[in-house]
Amino acid sequence: MGKKELSGRKNWQKQSGFKALQAETNLYDVFEQCFYGTEYKIHKKPKHMKDLYNSVQLSKEVLQQIYNPNIDFTKTKWGVSPDFAIENTRTKKILFGEIKRQDGWVEGKKPSAGRGNVHERCCKLFTPGLLKVYREIGGIDSLDILPFWVVFEGDITRDPKRNREIAFWFDKYKNNYFMWRPNMTGDDLIKHFELNLKKYLE
Secondary structure (H helix, E strand, O other), X not given: OOHHHHHHHHHHXXXXXXXXXXXXXXXXXXXXXXXXXXXXXXXXXXOOOOOHHHHOOOXXXXXXXXXXXXXXXXXXXXXXXXXXXXXXXXOOEEEEEEEEEOOOOOOOOOHHHHOOOHHXXXXXXXXXXXXXXXXXXXXXXXXXXXXXXXXXXXXXXXXXXXXXXXXHHHOOOHHHEEEEOOOOOHHHXXXXXXXXXXXXXX
């Protein structure tokens, strides 16, 4: 870690007390402070894939069986909008990210408190099509890691069922998700990124 990077990190550590409340806002703040003066940049709601589905060519047979209006694709944005992206501006490699905030089953609550399905929306990231395009655009071709990072926030991070479910989904790719639990700070978030993900952007 260079002198400028260390300096930037000290700045956010002094200002923080960052916790997982309003994680989406804090995540951006944490990384903006950490990346200040470095080659790294965080994008909020990156637009790299905003019209990804526009170019999908359906067969003539399918087109005959579905509603097929005259669409002006220059004005249509059918695509994917991740919550954030971390870019190494020198190598141009990008790690796309999602923030999943959800309730969960914890002390004083019934098991039904964990019935939400926000976490299930991250499953689309495992589809062959999105895995392929995330790797192509982000330049992360190593099969040791997935080309995305999911940060979970809220009671789901302590829910006994959801923790097992998510661990099973990610299998050996445990570094591709992070449980940003209520007792944690921005330092924990940065540490996970620096130890497990940063090297794939270098």
